[in-house]
Amino acid sequence: MIDYLREIISGTWSLFVGLGITIRYFFQPVVTVQYPYQTLPMTPRFRGHIELVKDEETGETKCIVCGMCQKACPSNCITVNGEKREGVKGKVLTEYTLDFTKCSLCGLCVESCTPKAITFSKDYNLAGVKKEAYIFDLKKRLEAKN
């Protein structure tokens, strides 16, 4: 009988304790970020989709068309093409396509790049209605930036 009453009282008390906790939070300020109006800065290491890096001296890409990124990619979403040109040492980049629909943002390509010609963008507001919009021509993007 005593156990019975004790359980009722302790049980009821536990319920009031719970209510006390939630009401305390009720009067505390909210912690959420109101996304479209407020945004958080991206951390420097954020792994967005990749983009080509501009060489500060020449203003051109640093890519030497070695194809290491293409080989490192587990999902085969990078296509790199280059050609030999007169008077230029090494190959010249003609195409750098990222099929972002297949990319899993693992970053193995960036790691494999010896000349550090690709980097992660901090772009995360990616939404669209067409698949084609996500086949990025990174070379054009770089040129558009210039």
Added chain:
Amino acid sequence: MYVDPEIIRLLAFLVGVIAFAALNAAYLVWLERKEAAHIQRRIGPKEVGPFGLFQPLVDGIKLMTKQLIVPAGVDPVLFKIAPILVMVPAIMSFVTIPFGETLVARNLDIGLLAIFAFASVNVLGLLLGAWGSRNKYAVISAARVVSQNVAYEIPMLVTVVTLVMITGTMNLHTIVLQQQGGFWHWNIFNLSASPLMPVAFLIFFVCMLAETNRAPFDMAEAESELVAGAFTEYSGMGFGVFFMGEYANIVIGASMATILFLGGWDCPLGLFPGVLWFLIKMYFLIFTVIWIRWTFPRTTFYGLLNLSWKILIPISFFNLILTSAMLKVF
């Protein structure tokens, strides 16, 4: 042409009551969302109007423009009648609730009985809707609703009987009048009648939660178990009416607790009684109901049966016996 002013008064009250019930149902959804959000440290609805105040309006329009799907295989009559059976009794109950000294549509001598009779129809509506929609989850929900009904009605009515013994009347208006003059006159603190009155209030409140299918007793809906329970097959306004009925029932339950235990329109300090006090008390109770929902996990229906038969019923009977003994002695 002579028209009885009583009829005009009744009609005005009817319109008022329906408007009150619908407005409450709509804005309690807003309150629920806002309160839940703040308990969880979010903001909640904020896009439509200031503080999201027009959100219920938009929701209502959305629900009304949606197609009313009547799935193949359901019992068409039961399926359609069920939401109405939940909503209409709730509105009917408002007729006899005294919001203020003079603010009552029809003061019945058996007001208490009428309200509890109407309140039980709610269960019938849920049962019919669940059964009629021929969905396995809904059928399980129907079984739960009935077992839940058995569980809470007894302690609730025993508590009310205790109260009727003290007051000696079933007229809600008279019950409130007896409690006038400050919070120490309220039934919840009427310790000379029975020292267990605060406990009786708790029992009544718990049973009210169960009656209105609110958490932690929302086994009929139990979205993490039964998807949406009785409402699984309902769409558009069919679901909307169920929803509004649920909130209307909460308003009834909170009003009843206010009238029976908290002195109705009486001011706690005995000054300036009025409808405002009634509303403050009622909305505070509704706030508590929502607060409870966003705090506790759900019980199981056998948990509710255990609670009812092992704890609530013995205590309420004990209270009944104690009260009658004290009435006899003093």
Added chain:
Amino acid sequence: MNCAAIKQKLSAVGAEAISETEYDRKGFALDVQVAPEQLVAAVSVLDAEGFFIEAVTGVDWLGEQAALRKEAEAKVAAEAKAKADAATAAGEEPPPAEPVAEQGELPEDALEAVYDFNHYESLCRVTIRTRMPRSKPEVPTISQIYPGANWHERETHDFFGIKFVGHPYLVPLLLPEDADFHPLLKDFRP
């Protein structure tokens, strides 16, 4: 309970080969090779010792026999070449090349079922392997000893087509209900 005792008990039921492996190098302590017929007996020993089942899986050794033969042939050829070289170096006439022995048809490649067992108290992971011909991949089920093997065997059946004889419910688990292909076989082409 120690690994040596288990080793003895397993060899008592007729395991074909048991080797203690270096744990740090391989990650398991006992590597047991049994014939399909002895499997149930060997697993019963582990059950009696309180092991729990970690996983059941398979390995397809398609092309193993060909590779082995190639290796052997290369070895023979290398030996012959070494001999010839030695002879030339010694100024002798190189001996005539021996005719390559007819080796007949390749023995059939095998499918291997691999069972991993582990013990809750002591560190002794036992790997039991059993081989069966690819054309008739059948091995008795152990789901009556370890009910947990039920799903693992179904999964292995999905992926390799190994039939666990006596299994109560050998229908696809992870693959679609009507799957009749076995994706982890090396000759599987989607």
Added chain:
Amino acid sequence: MSAFAESEANETFVLNLGPQHPATHGVLRVKLTMDGEYIVEAEPVLGYIHRMHEKMGENRTWAQFLPNTGRMDYLHALAFNHGYVSVVERAAGIEVPERAEYLRVITSELNRVSSHLLWFGAFILDLGGFSPLLYAFDDREHILDLLESVTGSRLTYCYFRFGGVYNDIDDNFVAGARAFIKRLRDRMPMYHNLVTKNIILMKRLQEVGPISAEMCRKYGATGPVCRGSGINFDVRKHEPYSIYPEMDFEVPVYEQGDSMARYMVRMDEIEQSLRIVEQALDKLPEGPVMAEKVPKIIKPPKGDYYHAVETARGSFGVRVVSDGSNTPYRLKLRSPTFSNLSLYGEACRGMLLPDALALMGSLDLVIPEIDR
């Protein structure tokens, strides 16, 4: 009358719980044969998000498989990373610098806390309590922010590499981790007051869904499920890997075997993980985070290798068979919840639906890891 009183066999009905159901957390389907609300038989149906990771592994180089590991158990991705890099390091004989091992343990223990927090919220959500989920997410967000600042990602980290880790941590991370430990320690009593000691929760979990130690053994259950049944088995203690032998922590074990025991094991593990992180931060040595002599193309010698790690849900083992080439010959992923879920059919027989769902929640299912 005859329509109602048929033979007994017809009184059961089949309820398809899932594949889209709020309580199955993903796409698990459980075919329940019910007698009223009692479960006569439960048969989990798997494979709705089966992706054949094992075959993918055979078609990729050893390094290319790395991103896949985080996509099996997305809640404790780093432990799966850890298991895979460890087995390849074992096979190829790659030494890992000490600092890298410390970073692995720090990040994967933080990840374990985040996984347990999410489980906590989702479990209470299964039981019908809403707010604890959001509180747990609030705390978890801090871990995700910390891990994002190191790994660059919030869910599928892919942070470990053969021979070390991808990035070094900075002082901000250390300070942030310490602040987080303090914060969570302050919050734990709140969780216990709000949830653990709540009478409703106790009634729902105590003596519900018992799993015996023998059943765990027969089904190969590991992790909190077996530790809630009185079996003291934790891979971190049992076959120590990385720097766990140097850490001072306890393995919480509860004897009851009911849902409450599993709940308590996980809640206690949060504190133990915080202890490990704290110690590792104290002892963190200087040095490189990547071994110097890691070949660009990894070709482990022939043979097969096994390595197990303790994830938030139990023992995750990887068996690789190498034929000496640059791709795995065979890659077996032994996921813990696959075994843990396999006992569900037996465990929930004769239970009521709400209790069976509480039991399912207490198993802490992550469907992609079961289906792989």
